[in-house]
Structure formats: structure tokens, C-alpha cells
Amino acid sequence: MALQTTNPTTTESWRKLQEHFEEIKNVHVKDFFKQDEGRAEKFTLKQGGYYYDYSKNRITDTTIELLLELANELGLSEAIEQYFEGAHINKTEDRAVLHTALRASEDAEVYVDGVNVVPEVYEVRGKIKEFSAKVIGGELKGYTGKAFTDVVNIGIGGSDLGPAMVVEALQYYKNQLNVHFVSNVDGDHVHETIAKLDPETTLFVIVSKTFTTQETISNATTIKNWFLKHGTQEDVAKHFVAVSTNLEQVDAFGIAPENVFPMWDWVGGRFSLWSAVGLSISLAVGYDNFDAMLEGAMEMDTHFETTPFEDNVPVILGLLTVWYNNFFGAESEAIIPYTQYLSRFSAYLQQGIMESNGKGVDRAGNPVDYQTGTIIWGEPGTNSQHAFFQLIHQGTKLIPTDFIGYITPLHGDTDHHNKLMANFFAQTEALLNGKTKEQVIAEFEAKGVAKETYEPLVNFKVFTGNRPTTTILGKKLSPKSLGNLIALYEHRIFIQGFVWNIFSYDQWGVELGKQLASGILGDINSEDISEHDNSTVNLLKIFKGVK
Ligand SMILES: O=P(O)(O)OC[C@H]1O[C@H](O)[C@H](O)[C@@H](O)[C@@H]1O
Secondary structure: OOOOOOOHHHOHHHHHHHHHHHHHOOOOHHHHHHHOOOHHHHOEEEEOOEEEEOOOOOOOHHHHHHHHHHHHHHOHHHHHHHHHHOOOOEHHHOEOOOHHHHHOOOOOOOEEOOEEOHHHHHHHHHHHHHHHHHHHOOOOEOOOOOEOOEEEEEOOHHHOHHHHHHHHHOHHHOOOOEEEEEOOOOHHHHHHHHHOOOHHHEEEEEEOOOOOOHHHHHHHHHHHHHHHOOOOHHHHHHHEEEEEOOHHHHHHHOOOHHHEEEOOOOOOHHHOOOOHHHHHHHHHHOHHHHHHHHHHHHHHHHHHHHOOHHHOHHHHHHHHHHHHHHHHOOOEEEEEEOOHHHOOHHHHHHHHHHHHHOOOEOOOOOEOOOOOOOEEEOOOOOHHHHOOHHHHHHOOOOOOEEEEEEEEOOOOOHHHHHHHHHHHHHHHHHHHHOEOHHHHHHHHHHOOOOHHHHHHHHHHHOEOOOOOEEEEEEEEOOHHHHHHHHHHHHHHHHHHHHHOOOOOOOOHHHHHHHHHHHHHHHHHHOOOOOOOOHHHHHHHHHHHOOO
């Protein structure tokens, strides 16, 4: 069963949305608030310890009604069923998309091609649990009998970003193990990392779904060679484990079969941190915390699968992206967490969202004639306020922004936390209301500034406001609440790809560069340079020192 292939722009609800957009496109959200005292309450959803206030968006009741009408017209309910039931919605790779099965409850049944995969999932989870406990507890030892002090995750893309983001995010819950990440094929990355390590006390986790990724295999080989300068071939089994679907290649690399943590082709790389790809997470914070993160995700899954669309957080937020992307012409979205722990969150979501929905061919195989995936970016607040917020406040581009913050600070420093959160609230308020010419003049006059002095400055100090934000306010950053938040964004990806009539779960766009790189590596390593455009030939000559 494949997802339906309607061009969304040909639907009746899209036409109505277009008309509605023309009516409200110039209305200031300030005015919507004036007209409706209950607006904040009405446009706030509550789920899994989070409040989602989307009232500061450029929407009315009609906008939401029409967006939901669009979802219904396109058959979203059936699509969600297909997603959770393991239909091959990743059609170009003929695969199911079941990261949700990785966090399903033990008694759930999720069938992939007629086989219930939940028992296998729990078998691997059991293995992760046992292994993590032994490493953390010092029971498993290195080749000289010492307990492990360091763990290195060797992987790239989905085999790096998810675990790296979560290990950073859950730092507060960490144990004594130092966890490092090596991803880039840049030798300086791997050499800087190993320079700090003691081979006797370091565990290496090679993570690659395919086990053919050039970066990961190169880094793993370099590290193994470095290790073999200290330990023996036999010792490799004590220090290297692998996470992969490609058991043959793992074996060829010399990893002992008992050191392999399997994953499945129905888990996309960018959705894989819930699988054994998250082994480094479980090592860093312990299996119970890993499990709690999965539980948080499962709560979001249940919410998404069972909640009526008007109260369904991923549905509403996913459709808002469509609203801005396709009607307002917004090209990007910023994600700004007001917690330093989430400093890798937008980098992680860049892969999740842009690799999924950066597609220009529809599900029927034809080029689309409307906009699809948004550009995702962001850094933690308050740092970003002192860097790029100027453009969000006064630039010419519309940038819908998610503000993510928590009520309780983990270290209990309320002085800092109150300052942080004052900024969090102040920014969304400023982006909503802006500052009018009259307000600017009144401020000058209150300070006694002369008219001829302030007049030339007034326009520069005006803020139009009407810049949309969504506030995601959680109780506390914990493994569970983090799992919940990540799963929210995963489901938003599904909603958007579904509406845009594209395949969100393949990534053919990363192949061409890989192919060309392997040819160019041949050029670099040989005397001659094969055929390329002039610019590339010139650059290769400079690089090879023959020009
Ligand atoms: O886990 P691997 O097979 O090594 O893949 C690592 C990454 O590389 C690919 O190029 C894909 O674009 C990513 O989706 C994937 O996460």
C-alpha cells in the first residue's frame, strides 16, 4: 500500500486557503489578539509535560479549519495508519518506516512484511542494557584489565548526529564515562580525538547502518591501526563493537559476532537514535535513561496516532509549516532552544528535516511546481540573540521560529534561569508586537531628546512585529521529555512530506557528490586528471601542486 499522490495545490481546500491567505496576509497578529481574549488559551496545546502556544502565529480559526480540511482532503488519517502499520511508504527503497516500532511497548505488535518485529527490538534493547551496565559498572574491561573510561562513537549523519545531540542534551544525567564523537573524514578530527585517548581504557563503537560509508570506515580503520600499535589483533574484540544492518561487512572488518548490535532496514539513519545507534547514549547516561527517552517518544507516538487533528501537536505544527512555506513564501524556519543542553538540536534536525523533505519530485514521479522542504537553522538562545536575531526582528525575510524552553533549571540556579527565561518570553513578545513609530517617538521624548536629533533615527528604531513564533514550554529537560520532543519533530516531518506529496524517507540527493568524490579521489591519487569542467580541473591542479 503506497501513500496517495494528490498534488496538494489542486485541492479545493488549497484554493480556499489561498483565498483566505489573501484576506489575512496583511493583518497584524496584535489585532487578532485584540479581537479575541481567549486566543492564547485556544491556540495552546498541552502534551507530555509541554505547553505548545502557537497563538503568536499569523493565523485565525479559519486558517486552522482550512489546514485541517486540507489534511482531511488528502487523507491524512489513512496515511498515519499506513505509517504506523509498516506499509512500505518509503517507496523508492521499497521499505517500511518504523522508528516508532523501536519505542513501542513490549506487548505491541508491529508487522513488517508479515513478521512482528517487536520481539527483535526488545532482544536488541536487552543486549544494549546488559552491555551498557557492564561497561558502566567496570565489569567489562580492556585488554590490560582496566575498566573503560572513554567511549568513541565512530559514525556520520544519522549514525552520529542523533547520539551526539542526545549525549550533549542529557549531560546532566551522565555517568563517569567520557563519550567522544568522530564523524568527519577530515583526518584532523580523528587524530585530535585519539591524541587524548588511552587505548587501554577506550571502547570504540562503530555505527553505520550500511557499513559502507567512506567516512566511517576510514575513521574506524585509522583508529583500529592506531589501536594495533598498542594492543594485538585479538584485543580488538575487547575494544570494538559495531552497530549495523550489514553483518557481512562488519565481520570483514574483524568485529566479533557477539559485539554486533543489529538494526533494520526499516529504520532510517536520521530516525535511528532509538535503535542500537543510540548505544553511546545508553553508555553515557545508563540504559534506564535511554529507556525513559524511548518512553517519552512512545507517548508522543500515541498522542500523534490517536488524538483528533485539532488537538494533535505534530499535525497542527506540521501544517503551520505548510502555511508559511507555501502561502507566505517563508524559506526557512529557526529552532531556538533556550537551554545550552540542546545546542546540537537544530544541527540534528537539519538532517532530520532537510534530508527528509528536501525533495523536488512528487510521489507520482513528476517534478513539483510548488515549494517543499524548509531550510532549518538555529542556535541556543540567548547566544543567538546577540548574533543573528537582528535579521529575524528587522530583516526582510519572514522566519517562523520555534522557541523551546523549560520551567525548571537542572542545576537549580534560579537567578540565571530567570534571566534566561525572561529573554525567552521577551523575544517572542517583541517579535509579535514590535515597536511602532509612535512608541519610538514617545521613548525619545520621555528622555528629553530634541525632535531634530531623534527624527532621522525613528525609522531605524521601528520594529514591525508580526513575526511568527511558536513557544514550546516544557517542565524540565529530562530523558523522557527529550524523547517526547524529538518524536514531535519526527512526526512533523511526516505531516509535511505527506502534504507536499513527496517521499520523505529516501535520500537520493546525497549520492551524486559521493559518486564524484570517488572519481576525484582517483584523480588525486594518480598522475592524470580525468574529464571535468574547467573550474574543477583548475582547482585539482592547484591542489596537486601542478599549476
Ligand atoms: O549509517 P550509515 O550507513 O553509515 O549512513 C550515514 C549517513 O550517510 C548517508 O549519506 C545518508 O545521507 C544519511 O542518511 C546517513 O545517516
